[in-house]
Amino acid sequence: MYAQMITSEATQDDPEKLAAFQARIDAGEKIEPKDWMPAGYRKTLIRQISQHAHSEIVGQLPEGNWITRAPTLERKAILLAKVQDEAGHGLYLYCAAETLGVSRDELTEMLLDGRMKYSSIFAYPTLTWADMGAVGWLVDGAAIMNQVPLQRTSYGPYARSMVRICKEESFHQRQGFDIMMKMANGTEAQKRMAQDALNRFWYPSLMMFGPSDKESVHSEQSMAWKIKMNSNDELRQKFVDQTVPQAEYLGLTIPDETLAWNEEKGGYDFAEPDWSEFFDVLKGNGPCSVERIEARQKAWDDGAWVREARLAHAAKKRAAKVAAE
Amino acid sequence: MSVQGLIRMGDNTLVLGQRVSEWCGHAPALEEDIALANTALDLIGQTQLWLGLAAEREGKGRTADTLAYHRDAWDFRNLLVVEQPNRDFGVTMMRQFLFDAWHLEALKALTEHEDAEIAAIAQKSVKEVTYHRERSSDTVIALGDGTEESHERMQAALDRLWPYVGEMFSTDEDDLMDVSALRPAFDAYLETVLAEATLSRPDSDFAHMGGKTGARHTEHLGHMLATMQVLPRSHPDATW
Numbered sequence A: 001m002y003a004q005m006i007t008s009e010a011t012q013d014d015p016e017k018l019a020a021f022q023a024r025i026d027a028g029e030k031i032e033p034k035d036w037m038p039a040g041y042r043k044t045l046i047r048q049i050s051q052h053a054h055s056e057i058v059g060q061l062p063e064g065n066w067i068t069r070a071p072t073l074e075r076k077a078i079l080l081a082k083v084q085d086e087a088g089h090g091l092y093l094y095c096a097a098e099t100l101g102v103s104r105d106e107l108t109e110m111l112l113d114g115r116m117k118y119s120s121i122f123a124y125p126t127l128t129w130a131d132m133g134a135v136g137w138l139v140d141g142a143a144i145m146n147q148v149p150l151q152r153t154s155y156g157p158y159a160r161s162m163v164r165i166c167k168e169e170s171f172h173q174r175q176g177f178d179i180m181m182k183m184a185n186g187t188e189a190q191k192r193m194a195q196d197a198l199n200r201f202w203y204p205s206l207m208m209f210g211p212s213d214k215e216s217v218h219s220e221q222s223m224a225w226k227i228k229m230n231s232n233d234e235l236r237q238k239f240v241d242q243t244v245p246q247a248e249y250l251g252l253t254i255p256d257e258t259l260a261w262n263e264e265k266g267g268y269d270f271a272e273p274d275w276s277e278f279f280d281v282l283k284g285n286g287p288c289s290v291e292r293i294e295a296r297q298k299a300w301d302d303g304a305w306v307r308e309a310r311l312a313h314a315a316k317k318r319a320a321k322v323a324a325e
Numbered sequence B: 001m002s003v004q005g006l007i008r009m010g011d012n013t014l015v016l017g018q019r020v021s022e023w024c025g026h027a028p029a030l031e032e033d034i035a036l037a038n039t040a041l042d043l044i045g046q047t048q049l050w051l052g053l054a055a056e057r058e059g060k061g062r063t064a065d066t067l068a069y070h071r072d073a074w075d076f077r078n079l080l081v082v083e084q085p086n087r088d089f090g091v092t093m094m095r096q097f098l099f100d101a102w103h104l105e106a107l108k109a110l111t112e113h114e115d116a117e118i119a120a121i122a123q124k125s126v127k128e129v130t131y132h133r134e135r136s137s138d139t140v141i142a143l144g145d146g147t148e149e150s151h152e153r154m155q156a157a158l159d160r161l162w163p164y165v166g167e168m169f170s171t172d173e174d175d176l177m178d179v180s181a182l183r184p185a186f187d188a189y190l191e192t193v194l195a196e197a198t199l200s201r202p203d204s205d206f207a208h209m210g211g212k213t214g215a216r217h218t219e220h221l222g223h224m225l226a227t228m229q230v231l232p233r234s235h236p237d238a239t240w
Helices: A015-026 A039-058 A060-067 A073-098 A104-112 A130-150 A156-184 A188-207 A219-224 A232-250 A275-285 A289-302 A304-324 B003-021 B030-058 B064-069 B089-110 B116-145 B148-164 B179-196 B219-228 B230-234
Strands: A260-262 A267-269
Touching: A039 A060, A039 A073, A039 A104, A039 A219, A039 A289, A060 A073, A060 A130, A060 A289, A073 A104, A073 A130, A073 A156, A073 B003, A073 B030, A073 B064, A104 A289, A130 A156, A130 A188, A130 A232, A156 A188, A156 A232, A188 A232, A188 A275, A232 A267, A275 A289, A289 A304, A304 B116, A304 B148, B003 B030, B003 B064, B003 B089, B003 B219, B030 B064, B030 B089, B030 B116, B064 B230, B089 B116, B089 B148, B089 B179, B116 B148, B116 B179, B219 B230
Parallel strands: none
Antiparallel strands: A260 A267
């Protein structure tokens, strides 16, 4: 789940239009770019889709950190393909956001100056090769939990980009689990790396779903508009229930002494993450928050001459074509 | 058929693939990031084929991975041009263009090789490298012609890399073919692209040598290998 703490915008549109809009959504119709939509719906979606796009882009960095050190040629190729997919996801999502009337450049500037956020998970470092396993297994696993239902979201371009993204994410999760299998069944050092990766990524993965429903005050409008499909706690529970048996299969220990099967609810009881850490990360105090934005800022600044030159060349070519006609 | 010749092909694609992959997440635009990752991915795939065949023909129980991860710099047989650092995007794309222009001619010739396995690898690679050359040529043209700043950067990139071009056409009995024969086609292609890019071919034909023979690599290769090989070297008993 790459969109956290998305505030639904209040809407002050004509009540009749609003009712008709809500009726379309309730009937399961897709809203398309040229259709009328409440200003609040538009703004909320821009924020949500952009945060997802930014997360894909910033998310390249923790994995890119290990591409040059991937331990086999095959692992290097798989990781390259994965990070390339993520850049592709960023591209579809920026395109989906652009259909709502913002440009990719504006969105990039808002990421860089802190007006827009990316998922808290990417503010954590990747310290060993096992982290490439943990990111695929836990982080992509958590993302899929949220993105599968979003394939049915009310906004057409967003729903369609999610269909493509989900196909690739499930491949990412499998490759992550495959790395974890090798590590968990490997040498003593590899087992240690695997357990350490799980220890470090468990709670940040739980945070990906956002704060508890009790605290999450903005969800109701988004749920009615079908741009949020499930509550944070529902998805978090589903993720824990799916992941615990996988950890057991790997022979790894989830770093939660309170973790226990609850027969009555048919799911696990588990400890909440430290929410004060989560809010610190959102404020830009994650372990890698400064580095991540610094890296994106540097790419943006260093690349300015390239983007300008491409535009200038294209303009010259157009002018030459007009002159020839 | 020389194992060294196969290793030369595989080391070129490995070292350049590794260099290009360093860009991941740092390119000037999302489209460039995707294209660079795609190029690196193709090159690593070609490495698996060339070094895989080299290991098999050598018959000493090595694999593509042991060749990639368990040799020191002096046993690498790549051209010096591909181990040059990325520097800015202009140098990266100029390096790519110069290599692609050579690589495509070399692969086209190898599709006719008498050894069917070599011809098959070349055949597969030609498709990918045709696209690499198209993309790097378009980029060199756009950036050479674009703005005053981009023009200066691209001319500086060409001047900086030019002394590494000559080695691509030096040949000996270890090569899979006489690579000196590729020079006229390379020069003709270069001339058309540079003209459109408004860039000037440097006058001096001085050439640094020593990569493909392993006699003297640049200082950069050792650092690259230290990064690339760290895990298999630190954990020789591990499988990944």
